[in-house]
Amino acid sequence: MALLSCKEEGRLEAGCDEAGRGCLAGPVFAAAVILDLHKPFGKSIPSIRDSKLLSEKQRAEARAWIEAHALAWAVRRIDPPEIDKINILQASVKAMHLCLEALPLRPDFILVDGHYFHPFPSEEDPIPHSCEVKGDGRFLSIAAASILAKTHRDEFMLKLHQKHPQYHWDSNKGYPTKAHREAILKYGPTPFHRRSFRLYPAPGEQGKLEF
Numbered sequence: 001m002a003l004l005s006c007k008e009e010g011r012l013e014a015g016c017d018e019a020g021r022g023c024l025a026g027p028v029f030a031a032a033v034i035l036d037l038h039k040p041f042g043k044s045i046p047s048i049r050d051s052k053l054l055s056e057k058q059r060a061e062a063r064a065w066i067e068a069h070a071l072a073w074a075v076r077r078i079d080p081p082e083i084d085k086i087n088i089l090q091a092s093v094k095a096m097h098l099c100l101e102a103l104p105l106r107p108d109f110i111l112v113d114g115h116y117f118h119p120f121p122s123e124e125d126p127i128p129h130s131c132e133v134k135g136d137g138r139f140l141s142i143a144a145a146s147i148l149a150k151t152h153r154d155e156f157m158l159k160l161h162q163k164h165p166q167y168h169w170d171s172n173k174g175y176p177t178k179a180h181r182e183a184i185l186k187y188g189p190t191p192f193h194r195r196s197f198r199l200y201p202a203p204g205e206q207g208k209l210e211f
Contacts, residue, residue: 003048003049003137003138003139003140003143004138004139004140005035005037005139005140006037006139006140006141007109007111007130007139008109009037011108011109012034012071012105012106012107012108012109013034013107013108013109013110013111013141014032014033014034014072014100014103014107014109014110014111014141015032015033015034015035015111015113015135015139015140015141015142015143015144015145016030016031016032016096016099016100016110016111016112016113016117016142016145017030017031017112017113017135017136017142017143017145017146017149018030018031018092018095018096018113018149019031019051019146019149019150019152019153020149020153020173020174021088021089021092022175022176023173023174023175023176023194024174024175024176024180024181024184024193024194024197024199025080025157025160025167025169025174025180025190025192025193025194026080026153026156026157026160026169026173026174026192027077027078027079027080027083027153027156028077028078028083028088028091028092028095028153029075029076029077029095029149029150029152029153029156030075030076030077030092030095030096030098030099030145030149031073031074031075031076031099031144031145031146031147031148031149031152032072032073032074032096032099032100032102032103032110032145033066033070033072033073033141033144033145033148034070034071034072034073034103034105034107034141035066035070035071035140035141035144036069036070036071047059047061047062048062048065048066048140048143048144048147049136049137049143050136050137050143050146051136051143051146051147051149051150051151052136052146052150053137054147056154059147059150059151060151062144062147063147063148063151066144066147066148067148070144071105072103072104072105073103073144073145073148074098074099074100074102074103075099075148075149075152076095076098076099076102077095077152077153077156078091078092078094078095078098080191080192080193080194080195082094083194083196084194084195084196087196088194088196088197089116093116093117093118096112096117096120097118097120097121100120100121100127101121106127107127108127108128109127109128109129109130110127110128110129110130111129111130111132111135111139111141111142112129112130112131112132112135112142113132113134113135113136113142113145113146114131114132114133114135115131115133116131117129117131153173154173157169157170157173157174158170160192164190164192166183166186166187167180167183167184167187167190168180168183174192176197178201181199181200181201182201184199184200185200185201
């Protein structure tokens, strides 16, 4: 199914999405993208869709095109200490707000992936927005934002992996895999782990660990 280029024609729509919300380690990243609807992006880059459906190579190609051809885009992150302080849901929304603040253009409308958002920039003077469940599979601007958030976060986690290779962030990117939880049990958490999340295997979950 072809993704929609916009929700309503004739206005600047910014798509927003996040990456890394369910991770045990690393920041949550968000992106905001305003696409140029006059460019034939649907034909020239057919791989602009939900980032989870793309290969690493396809995401890299799509990211390069989006960053070169979008009318405006921004990527921002919230680090683990703040995630622990305000919770991951609020951190995700705050990261999106930071992206929208960083855009060189003020959108007329905001499309947000998911079902939760705070008015931006304020409740007194909000830009109209719409929360779209599974929006990255329906709207090109949200899909583009999902690609930027995912690729920028993966790049960041690869750098962290160089400092802490024992957690295998090059492959799990901080998500709660069995191997990741067992590494935390063996080596302890790093400053990049989210202390408000359940880091260790649940009783009986790890089985017999051989260190």
